[in-house]
Amino acid sequence: MSHRDGDGGRRVLEFTAPRSVRVRARDRDAVADDEVRVQTTLSAVSAGTELLVYRDEVPDGMPVDASLPAFEGNRFEYPLAYGYAAVGRVTDCGSAVDDVWLGRRVFAFRPHQTSFTATPEELVVVPEELSTAAAAMLPTVETATTLVLDTAPRVGERIAVFGAGAVGLTTTALLAEFPLAELAVVEPLPERRERAASLGADTVVDPTEVASLAERAAADEEPGLDAAVEISGTPAALDDAVGVVGYDGRVTVGSWYGEKRATLDLGGSYHRDRIAIESSQVSTLDPALRGRWSKDRRLATALDHAAALPVTELITHRVPFAEARRAYEVLDEPDAADRRPLQVVLQYD
Incomplete structure (x- = not known):
């Protein structure tokens, strides 16, 4: 059965020019039969890669990481929706997806946005013992x-x-x-x-x-x-x-x-x-590791350590998604009166 949450659209963070970001309203993607919709709760900002995008310091012609399939296009070109650490809850299931997914807390390698669609295979179910903040630190x-x-x-x-x-x-x-x-x-x-x-x-x-x-x-x-x-x-x-x-x-x-x-x-x-x-x-x-290690095994190992290590203590700044521009400003040029940011996360309504 397909479940609709009634929200008419979504908002997406876009890098639009050097040191310029905006939160833009977009139509909500339809949920395909084999997909679910996730309402984002928290997403983590990468102080490394995302600052390179923000400052326009990515080498010309550099392709987007092919292992992250959610991006529009394959180049770091403005405007660009970027990010890869989103945590949220499943609010809608396509007709071919078991309703057991409804309400599940999940992680996805997806850009910063209020909601997104994905197949269950593209999601990581967040264990109950792992906080949402710790899950956002998974990458x-x-x-x-x-x-x-x-x-x-x-x-x-x-x-x-x-x-x-x-x-x-x-x-x-x-x-x-x-x-x-x-x-x-x-x-x-x-x-x-x-x-x-x-x-x-x-x-x-x-x-x-x-x-x-x-x-x-x-x-x-x-x-x-x-x-x-x-x-x-x-x-x-x-x-x-x-x-x-x-x-x-x-x-x-x-x-x-x-x-x-x-x-x-x-x-x-x-x-x-x-x-x-x-x-x-x-x-x-x-x-040298591929005979016994896979990405799934590495991810499972990372999940275990995300629960065991004090990773949430690394979060120094929590910024409302509507004010996302401030997250990049404080990473780029911290105010003298502000704490030097370590990990910044975006909070969604």
């Missing part, structure tokens, strides 16, 4: 899970995380569960360094003090750190990450710099030390 936890899988921490290693944003802090919390000799976090903001320490980092340093990490390892007769995770979004941090790992060290890069360029010193110890630099991106899995 953050899944990205951190991917970074840890790609870094492959080993017992007794020394690892540094560069950047203590939402993804960096979640990665830190996951790495803290491993029996490492040292887990360090490099971050310029003191309040974020404090938060990293509370999540399990053994050492927290300002980027100006990053050399101390390698020096301490050398004092223990170890040639640098074993691995580093670069998730700061700052190209200069990649060079620092390369500089602190030792012979046969590993650098996992989760940042997307957009049009910014990283300048690396590859003429010194890098060449002789066989340092490996590898990108990590959540839309794919490391080929």
